[in-house]
Amino acid sequence: MPAFTHRTTRKSALVGAVAAAGLLLSACGTDDAMNGMDHGGKSASATASATPSASATASGAAAEAGAPGAFNDADVMFAQMMIPHHEQALEMAELAAGRAEDPEVKKLVAAVERAQDPEITKMKAWLKGWGKPESAGHGSGHGMPGMMSEQDMKDLAAVKGKAFDRKFAELMIAHHEGAVAMAEDERKNGGNATAKALADDVVRTQSEEISALRKILDRL
Numbered sequence: 001m002p003a004f005t006h007r008t009t010r011k012s013a014l015v016g017a018v019a020a021a022g023l024l025l026s027a028c029g030t031d032d033a034m035n036g037m038d039h040g041g042k043s044a045s046a047t048a049s050a051t052p053s054a055s056a057t058a059s060g061a062a063a064e065a066g067a068p069g070a071f072n073d074a075d076v077m078f079a080q081m082m083i084p085h086h087e088q089a090l091e092m093a094e095l096a097a098g099r100a101e102d103p104e105v106k107k108l109v110a111a112v113e114r115a116q117d118p119e120i121t122k123m124k125a126w127l128k129g130w131g132k133p134e135s136a137g138h139g140s141g142h143g144m145p146g147m148m149s150e151q152d153m154k155d156l157a158a159v160k161g162k163a164f165d166r167k168f169a170e171l172m173i174a175h176h177e178g179a180v181a182m183a184e185d186e187r188k189n190g191g192n193a194t195a196k197a198l199a200d201d202v203v204r205t206q207s208e209e210i211s212a213l214r215k216i217l218d219r220l
Contacts, residue, residue: 109168187199
């Protein structure tokens, strides 16, 4: 009996150690997602002990996508519309290569590329996490303020030097104003904190760039 008791004790200790290690690994693996989620005041232990549900799974997917928490139709529409809007701004920026002359225009082109390409990636990840399509289904550019027409893009591609700098500034001001209007709508009607934070960034950075572009136009 003593030997049996000794073996049982060792076995229990081993099981306990394995279980503790499993819990530690689980905690490490979910720490980032848990930090970004709102549990409505529940303790971490209470949340961990809760039975997983479909909504919890959906929240976890959204957390992995970088936009944890609740979202509404305004958040979805903001992402669906801002993605092609940003994509066109990048197309305009690409035309500056070999055409732009003004150093300040070139600086703003680099800023647009640096900011908007990562934002497109973020918004696509949100929509995937929310289980929503990337396209709003309204057709390219439809209903989005500030979007350039095909003719606008052709006119921009047809000029170089100072003529390009002026045309680019004029078109990008209108494009940015459209983005700011969309972001203001998201700040007012959106429900997801991460999406609204991006809208804040859009309003701030693109408003600053509008001011810079207007100064460029004044001296060209």
